């Protein structure tokens with residue numbers, strides 16, 4: 102499955118219609134039904150109350166002012182004030198409710214995207230940049246929040262007010278009503294025509310925000326290399342380009358989003374002019390009164406001013422839709438590394454087998470060709486060979502970080518895909534080439550993914566560590582289990598990181614332990630210590646060691662030579678030494 106989210110590499114792009122996008126957006130907040138209905142009622146009440154104003158004013162002018170009955174004027178002023186206060190409260194209620202709905206949508210959506218990210222396979226993270234993903238989780242979801250909390254009810258309120266005003270306009274005088282509404286029709290057509298263009302500009306801008314975020318992430322995480330090579334200018338140039346792209350697309354988006362405002366204002370003014378001219382004509386013919394004309398002008402305003410507002414709201418909707426599309430691109434992805442239904446019983450030997458395995462990274466050429474290996478329980482295997490030969494890839498398939506393109510991997514005689522992730526990771530420990538630590542203490546890091554000792558006190562845990570012969574490794578850390586480490590930064594050395602990763606893996610007591618150059622950054626004395634610990638692992642533990650240093654693999658029972666995607670059993674240690682010596686260029 103292709104997990105690349107960048108548009109250029111996707112064969113099919115999902116183009117949502119406005120209606121479908123709006124429906125799927127609403128689905129997002131469907132669990133807030135009660136609040137939504139209440140907010141809708143408040144919006145309805147608010148619009149109805151506001152619409153009453155001009156009608157009452159027309160009545161007051163034509164009935165009381167023309168007759169000079171000012172007590173009636175006073176009474177109706179009081180009624181109007183009451184209506185406006187009520188309208189204020191309904192407006193407040195609607196904003197409060199929708200503010201909560203928006204924040205809730207943001208909360209739910211961020212959780213959903215993060216949850217999905219946690220469940221996607223390694224291949225997804227190989228193909229997408231962390232910075233862009235962060236931008237999707239942070240920035241794009243917030244666009245939806247803004248739409249829900251600020252725009253949606255204004256949008257609906259605007260439509261209700263416009264419908265009400267439209268009904269008043271047509272029912273007070275059909276011809277004048279239709280004439281005053283005609284410019285709205287033109288606006289509608291223009292909006293329809295321009296919308297796809299506006300949406301594209303918004304989507305493009307969100308993409309550049311993602312790219313900018315990816316640049317920042319990459320340069321910050323590689324800062325040491327940048328300084329060491331004196332290449333600050335290189336990343337500054339790259340950032341400058343990304344920033345410029347963002348600026349250009351933001352400018353284009355701003356123009357696209359704002360283009361409706363002057364258009365709507367113009368057509369609204371034209372409508373007012375039509376009403377004024379035609380209204381005055383109707384007064385002269387005796388069909389209309391001054392009061393009616395004034396209320397008519399007010400209703401025209403009631404119709405066109407939300408329409409003007411809609412221009413901004415429409416832009417917010419377009420941005421939300423563009424954000425929603427970027428988020429749903431992640432949400433629709435499925436993890437193709439599912440657990441197979443396989444009722445067959447696990448058989449004892451060999452512990453792990455690769456049968457006619459072929460593998461290619463997504464969008465790449467075949468890396469491993471027809472691999473057949475069998476790893477017996479309790480034996481130690483070494484994978485050796487030139488850089489880029491495929492050792493890490495082979496180990497990754499053994500640990501099921503990826504599935505083969507062809508062929509099968511069997512764990513205890515059963516398809517490895519039939520094991521749940523928990524069972525598989527309990528059985529297979531993998532110490533990665535570049536070990537990852539999480540911010541916290543050594544204790545937290547070595548207990549990562551290990552529930553068994555979670556509630557142990559430090560003393561109890563130290564006892565367990567002694568039992569696993571790891572106490573000399575722990576002693577390297579000044580404050581023992583409570584030594585602080587950070588995922589970023591340099592609180593521990595690379596070698597120390599490898600030691601923590603080693604303790605983490607050994608404490609889980611895996612049936613198969615893979616060490617991918619796990620001692621590459623460790624001094625020879627400590628390396629010897631690790632060798633001893635490995636020797637003392639339970640007799641049934643199978644070890645797979647990837648190493649370039651020959652002394653690391655001296656104790657291997659069998660050695661596999663991995664070169665150009667072929668894995669061959671190289672036999673004894675001395676045999677391999679001879680082979681490597683024939684390839685002076687390989688390290």
Ligand SMILES: Nc1ncnc2c1ncn2[C@@H]1O[C@H](COP(=O)(O)OP(=O)(O)OP(=O)(O)O)[C@@H](O)[C@H]1O
Pocket residue numbers: 227462465468486487488489490491492493494495663
């Ligand atoms: N994530 C990836 N996406 C695409 N290709 C990859 C990826 N990881 C490795 N490769 C390619 O697969 C091939 C084998 O790489 P692999 O890391 O398995 O080699 P290796 O033998 O472990 O090398 P080393 O000794 O440097 O660790 C290389 O050509 C590499 O470019």
